[in-house]
Amino acid sequence: MWQVIGRLAATFAFVASAQAARAQDVRIGALFAMSGTQATFGELMSSGAQLAVDHANADRVLKGKLSMLVEDTQGTPQNGVIAINKLVNVESVPFVLSSYSGVAKAIAPIAARAKVVAVNGGGVGPDLAELGPYFWNVIPLANFEVRAFVPYVVKQRNLKRIALLYVDDPLGNGIRKEFEAALPGAGGELVAALSVPVATQQFAGVAARIREARPDLVYIASYGAQQVAAIKQLRDNGVTQTLASYGAFSNPEILALPEAKGALFTTQLVDTDGGDAVTKRFVADYKAKHGKAANVYTINYYNIVRVFVLLAAELQKQGKPVTGENLLAQRSATRSFDLVGAKVSFEANGTVNAPIQINEIGAGGVAKAVAVVATK
């Protein structure tokens, strides 16, 4: 009899302690393109974020377990809105990882209304800096990348006539505006600006228009499968000029394209050879888990989750609930964050400022840094 009571008491105590631990569990949301033509990026981004979750749980940084609820947006604003509504209204998460400029612009008002922090590590549309206090970016936006890129190609590479092939969305239109603003001052000229819809995969006719403009360099402001198709078809259809883009060219599928050899692209400066413990651990564990090196998007989404973990741990230490409002206040009170590749501090508008690295794709799909440009 006593044995039975003892076992019941032990079971009750175990259940009670498990419930107490679950009460401390923290959930965050993530909006990734896990299917559709942008799914390559979804896989890269989610792998980085998940590793950060695993690290946080292994280190027991937070009271309770951290988990991430991933919603598939396919990179489209419509799906992004459905997903953020679910995460905010049904799952009640205080923090959401966002990707793609179009998705970010669609979800930001909903996140702001619910006082949920949304953080972008992939979209680089310049207007992502203007989405309010609850929207943060850990990636330098395209205006920084274009402003660093234009003087480099015009003055150091003597490539003055630029043709822009851009996707007709907030990212592409933002990059066009930046080129129009930056080129005249640097001594360059925008000789063609051709917009394509997000789903376009045919570029033979576009190649003819580009050839007619006789540019020195063709800048492709797009992403995912579309960029792969554009590079191959431009080369197949007689466009021999230097190709260039922003960080989206760090996509492993693009690096592997023989047609991409010689292309230039910008990324934020990330020092993965750095000696700090955070970077070393990330590089080693990512390689061990996935059998390949991480790219800049993987690092950015690891860093976003790490920012959340650092802020939430501090809030828990202070006995405050992990809410969007408290996370925002805590970020303002935190001077800098030790992240993978760099120590980062946020500007008042929720953006980060980092030096820009210009990379060139060489033989065998290996990208090498050819210049580093400080941005203001």
Place this chain on the structure above:
Amino acid sequence: MLLLQLLVNGLQTGALYALTAAGFSLIFGTTRVFHLAHGSAFVIAAYVFYSLAARAGAHWSLALLGAAAAAVLFGVLLDRVVYAPIRRHEGSFFTLFIASLGSAIVVQNVVGIAFGRSVVTVSTPLSRSAEVLPGVFVAPLAGVAIGCALVCFWLLQHFLGTTQRGVALRALAENAQLVRAYGLHPARLSTLAFALGSLLVVPAAALTVATSGANPAMGNHVMLISLAATIVGGVGSLRGAACAGLLLGMAENLALWRLEPQWSEAVTFVVLLGFILVRPTGFFGRAHAH
């Protein structure tokens, strides 16, 4: 020269559109099944061709045979396993439409899981353009595309016009009851229509993998073009679908002469709307009394 270049591009695109549109038109015209998964046959053929030619290193002719077998098998299985039971029990247009849509979504996702969501290509020097006139670049594959389309249409016309099976297929499009009265089997003829229709996408799928690359979602675009071409050409008219496919390909490319690339696809639907308003029966369609 830009106009001439766009004309050449339009001919190449139009030849491929004509083949896929003719396949859809053949299936829809004879069976009245709104075969939304026609784009999936294109995707399957493209990925089998890619697997054999690029991954397994098979000769292109073997890869093409494999792609043809896969596309035909898909079309026939879909007809026998999915559409036939629906037709037997209920046969409503809407149920068949949803079954087809569901099949297309399944194929898109299975291909995405198996091969990834990005673009796959088969590298060939034939996709590289050479400057044949100042400012005009043509790839050998453009000639292959146009040649393929001509040969396929000649063979199809010959089959439908001179063989017993072909005549029976045409009869099925006119009156299924009458076909049954003559001792023929509409179900078997329907399977033949699916096999032929699916086979027609194979050259276009293989050429697309080599020129612009394939991705799992490309079936949607193929389907959209096939549908527009079927309406513009006149429902049930193979000749009409082929001409309309060519017209849409040309219009899409020639639009680039004066318009931004983002409007070129819209031109397809302006042409479609124009036909619906001015000539609802299409190029060669006939008005039906109800």
